[in-house]
Amino acid sequence: MVLSRALRIFEAFTAEQPRLTLSQLSRRAGLPLTTTHRLVHELAAWGALERDDEGRYRIGLRLWEVAALAPRGLGLREHAMPYLEDLYEATHQNVQLAVLDGTEALYLERLSARGAVGVVSRVGGRLPLHATGVGLALLAHSDPALQERVLAEPLTRFTPQTVTSPRELRRLLAEVRRTGVAISDRLLDPLALSIAAPILTPAGVAAALSVVVPSTESPAPYIPAVLTASRGASRSLGWRPPASPR
Amino acid sequence: MVLSRALRIFEAFTAEQPRLTLSQLSRRAGLPLTTTHRLVHELAAWGALERDDEGRYRIGLRLWEVAALAPRGLGLREHAMPYLEDLYEATHQNVQLAVLDGTEALYLERLSARGAVGVVSRVGGRLPLHATGVGLALLAHSDPALQERVLAEPLTRFTPQTVTSPRELRRLLAEVRRTGVAISDRLLDPLALSIAAPILTPAGVAAALSVVVPSTESPAPYIPAVLTASRGASRSLGWRPPASPR
Numbered sequence: 001m002v003l004s005r006a007l008r009i010f011e012a013f014t015a016e017q018p019r020l021t022l023s024q025l026s027r028r029a030g031l032p033l034t035t036t037h038r039l040v041h042e043l044a045a046w047g048a049l050e051r052d053d054e055g056r057y058r059i060g061l062r063l064w065e066v067a068a069l070a071p072r073g074l075g076l077r078e079h080a081m082p083y084l085e086d087l088y089e090a091t092h093q094n095v096q097l098a099v100l101d102g103t104e105a106l107y108l109e110r111l112s113a114r115g116a117v118g119v120v121s122r123v124g125g126r127l128p129l130h131a132t133g134v135g136l137a138l139l140a141h142s143d144p145a146l147q148e149r150v151l152a153e154p155l156t157r158f159t160p161q162t163v164t165s166p167r168e169l170r171r172l173l174a175e176v177r178r179t180g181v182a183i184s185d186r187l188l189d190p191l192a193l194s195i196a197a198p199i200l201t202p203a204g205v206a207a208a209l210s211v212v213v214p215s216t217e218s219p220a221p222y223i224p225a226v227l228t229a230s231r232g233a234s235r236s237l238g239w240r241p242p243a244s245p246r
Numbered sequence: 247m248v249l250s251r252a253l254r255i256f257e258a259f260t261a262e263q264p265r266l267t268l269s270q271l272s273r274r275a276g277l278p279l280t281t282t283h284r285l286v287h288e289l290a291a292w293g294a295l296e297r298d299d300e301g302r303y304r305i306g307l308r309l310w311e312v313a314a315l316a317p318r319g320l321g322l323r324e325h326a327m328p329y330l331e332d333l334y335e336a337t338h339q340n341v342q343l344a345v346l347d348g349t350e351a352l353y354l355e356r357l358s359a360r361g362a363v364g365v366v367s368r369v370g371g372r373l374p375l376h377a378t379g380v381g382l383a384l385l386a387h388s389d390p391a392l393q394e395r396v397l398a399e400p401l402t403r404f405t406p407q408t409v410t411s412p413r414e415l416r417r418l419l420a421e422v423r424r425t426g427v428a429i430s431d432r433l434l435d436p437l438a439l440s441i442a443a444p445i446l447t448p449a450g451v452a453a454a455l456s457v458v459v460p461s462t463e464s465p466a467p468y469i470p471a472v473l474t475a476s477r478g479a480s481r482s483l484g485w486r487p488p489a490s491p492r
Contacts, residue, residue, distance in 0.1 A: 001248075002247075002248040002249055003248050003249060003252050003285065003288050003289070004288065004292070006249050006252070007292045007294070010312045011312070013312065013315045014315070015315060018315045018316075018317050018321065019317065039249065042249050042250065043249070046250070046253045048253070050316075050318070053449075058315075058316065058317050058318075059312060059313055059315045059316040059317075059319075060316060060318075061316055061318050061319055061345065061347050061352060062347075063309070063312070063313045063316065064313040064314075064316040064318075064319035064320075064370070065347075065352060065370050065372075066256045066257070066259065066305060066309070066313070067305055067309045067310040067312070067313035067314075067370075068310075068313075068369060068370025068371075069259045069260070069261060069264045069304075069305045069370065070264075070296075070304065070305040070306060070307055070309065070310040071264050071265065071304050071305075072296070072304075072306075072307050072310075073305070073307055073310035074310075074369050074370055075264065077369070078368075078369070081357075081358070082358065085334075085357060085358070085359070088331075089335070099307065101307050101308075101311075106307060106311060111327075111331060111357075112327070112328065112331070113331070122324075123314060123320050123323070123324070124310070124311050124313075124314025124315065124320055125314075126311075203299075
């Protein structure tokens, strides 16, 4: 009960409003002001929250430090990072790393060249699977039950190119599995094209990485680089390519 | 009470042991097994913890996602990242970003070239101020009360080069302020040399960035790059250089 209330305080913070007053926290968490005050005080004493100069609260560094131990978060990032950096150096575009969480892609890392096309994603942010390169790569290689769940949900339209028909999405996922690469050509953003591939482990898909370029570019020159980086990261996690027929 | 117990469960996880069984959690948090079980269950239901295939618990992605909203964590990283990337491309070594937390440097980001010298730091990890480049840059520009606190504590020796005399450290900090750059020449690691500079805001020092190279190299060619990157990151946070005398 007390714990679930404290977790509701965490939930009150958003990327749009990462700093909140006590009364904003109380309202957003749906808790009485006195309860909020007591919980916030205890969380701040531990370092899960911090108070800024204007008396507003924000998520504290101590919580970030604990969360950095999440094996599916920064642990995975550590493994994938050298390959992301190679990809970044080879392309000088946006390079991203995301994992599957629920029915969304959660972004763990992004490297962006200064002049690169603006991207919608944010480290710690989420985007839908059916409209992003990393999302399609994750979905195509995830278990069939999850695929059916996503196909059964309404597929939000973001641009005229977004795939909103389950049938067409099914076809697209089969193509991703066949080619090993997922291309989101303006599916989410009319100005951006994303080329993605899964990071595999012996237990299945762990993450996906992508390069995001302006939609005026051709994806072709990026595909070998994305595949090379994703295979390298997969190998570092114990994955081995299937033996080729002789 | 319940909340402080839940926070003790968070504290049980370490970089060395990011996955723990229920009985390990109970022992490390100093809580009865039944209490641990109940709290872990509630934390896992929310996503603050996750259970792996072998029944061990780990920090969950949902907690990482909330923690990513910490303005002093990934928020600061977002601002500094383009400058870190420029520095990485210019040097192809290890590039790091750290903030001051208590009397330690907490590492927010690291970019490492594949062939770069091994570094002791880890994203989400802490290192002492007096023996690291970022630590010296942070300490030299932090408020005098904190400096006195660090100078009053015993200064741990890591290598024959570590500065363990308060008097010598005071002299080193004055030099860092005078030159704008902090050099840790094998102060922490006999094989590594770190060149660091502070990221300033109108309110004071927010972070520090560094390049870590093999100790056989000269720091000279890296200094202008580190200063340029740190000034760029400082400008993006509203800092302006003091007007030069005419």
